[in-house]
Amino acid sequence: MGKAAWPSPAPGVAGAVQHRGALDRQAATEGGSQPGGEEQPRSRASAAPASTARKRSPQKNKRARVCNIRLNDDEWSRLTTAARTSRKSLPAYLVRAGLAAADDSENTAAVIAGHRDLIAELFAARRHLGQVGNNLNQVVRAINSGGRPAELDAVVSAVQRAVARVQAVTDRMLEQD
Template sequence: MSWPEPAPGVAGADQHRGVLVRGAATEGGPKPEEKPSPRKRRDAKKTARKRAPKPPERKRSYVCSVRLNHDERALLDAAASATRTSLPAFLARSGLAAAHDLDNTAAAVAGHRELVAELFAARRHLGQVGNNLNQVARAINSGGQPTEIDAVVTAVQRAVIRVQAATDHLLEQQ
């Protein structure tokens, strides 16, 4: 079966969506209109390496999957970039450091965290009481006689004792 010839003057060049369709110069060969690709060959060897590969006995071959929420991921990414390591390397190093220091258990870490929180709260309280003491001093300097001077001095002494106790306890743990 043969295809009918188009009517004279009706059919034009073969087009696909308005673009002229051109066949290859040879089957499977290069097209004369195209320039060779500037990409490098995949099998070309790299000329320089940043560092020597790890010996086989030190190479890490096990994969451990960790699930994190968005906040945890952001915090760990920031810590890893601060130490100039990748996130997996940071997690491996910090996990190994915790495993080597078995005295630093989860309860000890939680207690340490609570102690630091108490130290910051005591410091904040001392700042607030110190502000009250400054107001009393300003009133005295302007010729006034504030009635709450004894209460403010007592509160400052308690705040100083609180900060000192938290600091001493923190230093004893280290």
């Protein structure tokens, strides 16, 4: 039994190409018109078999608006990777992400800026705690070798300030939730 041949395409419509089992009609835009002019109505004979055909959206949910965006290479790469990871097409991923952001009324620009400020403060406090930790290690090494460094009180005080700074940022973050 041989392979069934695809019917010849209508005039002005790209030809059928098999690629990994999927029919590629080389559309100019997703779901849009084909290259070469007016869109030709397809007959049932050229459509995919009914069992594998994608079900159409109900008319009330049909997306009639088109939004074009421009992306640089980095944005394109990040978004296509994220869409692929979530097993969605890029347009479906962008719609879902945009609607989720629109539905989150608590994430206003001021709130987002506040979150950024808190995160920046937390990172600064973390760096400060790391520096103080290095000083504390040097003091402990001096104590273990039998000495009493003059900086001991200053280092212990710096550790207490760093811990208080981290605690203050953590408390502010918990208050926002």
